[in-house]
Amino acid sequence: MHTVNIGSIAVGGKNPIALIAGPCVIEGAERTLKIGRAVKEITGRLGIPYIFKASFDKANRSSYQSFRGPGLEAGLSILADIKKELGVPVLSDIHCVNQIEPAARTLDVLQIPAFLCRQTDLVYKAACTGKVINVKKGQFLAPQDMKNVVDKIREAGNERILLTERGVSFGYNNLVVDMRSLPIMRSFGYPVVFDATHSVQIPGGAGTASSGKREFIPYLTRAAVAAGVDALFMEVHDNPEEALSDGPNMIYLDKLEDLLKDVLEIDRIARKHR
Structure with missing residues (x-):
């Protein structure tokens, strides 16, 4: 099992579980930083390694009219400030x-969205940067198919790979999580991440936007940690009802700490078998 170093954070092997978290999209510098700061305080109290996430551009929104974020240049500027401010x-x-x-x-981690995980040029050229590459498994792929994605990254000489489960399509507008996919992808020798919030998404479920069932986030999170994941991916917001993207499947910031306390207890047991 490769251990992937992200700054001072070691992900994989028997290292403690890490958290990738933040709002779905950058909604403005002040609010995005506020959410990141709150998550850092929570993870700091619990001793959980923390990686901040937010999208500078949501290019795969359901509707052309949907909010996409500040864009590349402005978004990266905000992320650079957050990186400096939070030190994560x-x-x-x-x-x-x-x-x-x-x-x-x-960025410290370049993420390949699930819909684009088979785009060879995107995956390969991202890998050529030498950065950590987090690939979300497409909703249309079997877990064993991700071995081909791993091979594309390795062709670029990059072993800094994370693989993320985010549910698989089950009929129309519905996702399910096959927990077998977690050990299957981990068997490729790289850390596996569970996306606890997109896994409860209902893509396109609101017509011109996605819907979701956030009430199932704690159940799937605990199950995935018990299955032995190396990190969790969660989109969090101080008020998801106001969120400009993916509000229905984001976790409330004030619910995060209690869930992470459960995560730590389960992870201590699961890590013995990783």
Whole structure:
């Protein structure tokens, strides 16, 4: 099992579980920093390694009219400020090849969205930066198919790989999580992440936007940690009802700490078997 170092954080092996968390999209510098600061305070109290996430551009929104974020240049500037202010690594999505180079100058982790996980040029050229690459498993892929994605990254000479489970399509507008996918993907030798919030999403469920069932986040989170994941991915917000993207499947900030306390207890047991 490869251990992936992200700044001072070691993910994988028998290292304690890490958290990747933040709002879905950058909604403005002040509010985004506020959420990140609150998560850092919580993880600091609990001793959980923390990586901040927020998207500078949501290129895969259901509707053309949906809020996408501040864009590449302004978004990376905000993320650079957050990185400096909080002193934590930062992660964001990239959607096209021309975003890779500027994003790599700021980000510690380049994330390949689930819909784009088979885009060879995007995956390979992102890997060529030497940055940590987090690939979300497509909703249309079996877990064993992610081995081909791993091989594309390794072709670039990059072993800094994270693989993220975020549910698989089950009929129309519904996702389910096959917990078998977690050990299957981990068997490739790289850390596995569970996306606890997108896994309860209902893509396109609100017509021109996605819906979701956040009440199931704690159940799936506890199950995934028991299955032995190396990190959790969670989108959090101080008031998801006001969120400009993915509000129905984001966790309330004031519910996060209690859930993470459960996570730590389960992880201590699961880590013995990783």
